[in-house]
C-alpha cells in the first residue's frame with residue numbers, strides 16, 4: 001500500500017475511514033448485562049477503552065440498532081470480558097444472530113453484579129454504569145470499575161477487520 005495521503009478540509013469517504021481506523025489495533029471484549037426478566041444479554045465489542053486508571057472509569061459504545069440496547073440502557077451494571085487469544089469462537093458466537101448467547105458458554109456470575117464472567121477470558125471488569133451518552137449512531141456507556149481480575153492468558157486482538165494474535169512468545173508472559 002502506498003504512503004498515507006492526508007485528506008484535509010473534507011470528510012474522508014467511508015472506505016478510507018474504515019481502512020484508516022483499521023490501523024488502530026484493539027482487543028476484543030464481550031460486554032454483558034441482564035434484561036428486566038433476568039436473562040443475560042451480551043455482545044462482542046471492540047470499542048472498549050479505559051478512560052483513566054486514576055478515575056477507574058472505562059467506556060464502550062453500542063450501536064443504536066442493537067437488540068441489547070434496552071437492557072444496557074435500563075441496567076445499572078455491566079461486565080466487560082477481555083477475550084483470550086484462543087476465544088475467537090466466543091467472539092463469533094457473541095456477535096452472531098443467536099438467541100440466548102450465554103446458553104452456549106461456560107460462565108459464572110461475578111461477585112459484585114452476578115453478571116457473566118466467561119471461563120478462560122484474559123481479564124474482566126465488573127462495572128457500575130456512571131452515564132450514557134448519545135454519540136451519533138451509537139450510545140457511549142461509561143462505567144466505574146467495581147471489581148476486576150486478570151489472568152496470565154494473552155488477549156485476542158482485532159486489526160484491519162480481522163482477528164490477530166500477540167506475537168510475543170508465550171514465555172514472555174504478561175507483565176504484572
Ligand SMILES: Cc1cc2nc3c(=O)[nH]c(=O)nc-3n(C[C@H](O)[C@H](O)[C@H](O)COP(=O)(O)O)c2cc1C
Nearest residue numbers: 043044045046047061062063066067068094095096
Ligand atoms: C470484533 C467485533 C467487534 C465489535 N464491536 C462492536 C462494538 O463495539 N459495538 C457494537 O455495537 N457492536 C460491535 N460489534 C457487532 C456486534 O457484536 C453485533 O452486531 C451483535 O450481533 C450485536 O448484538 P445485539 O444486536 O444482540 O446487541 C462487533 C463485532 C465484532 C465481530
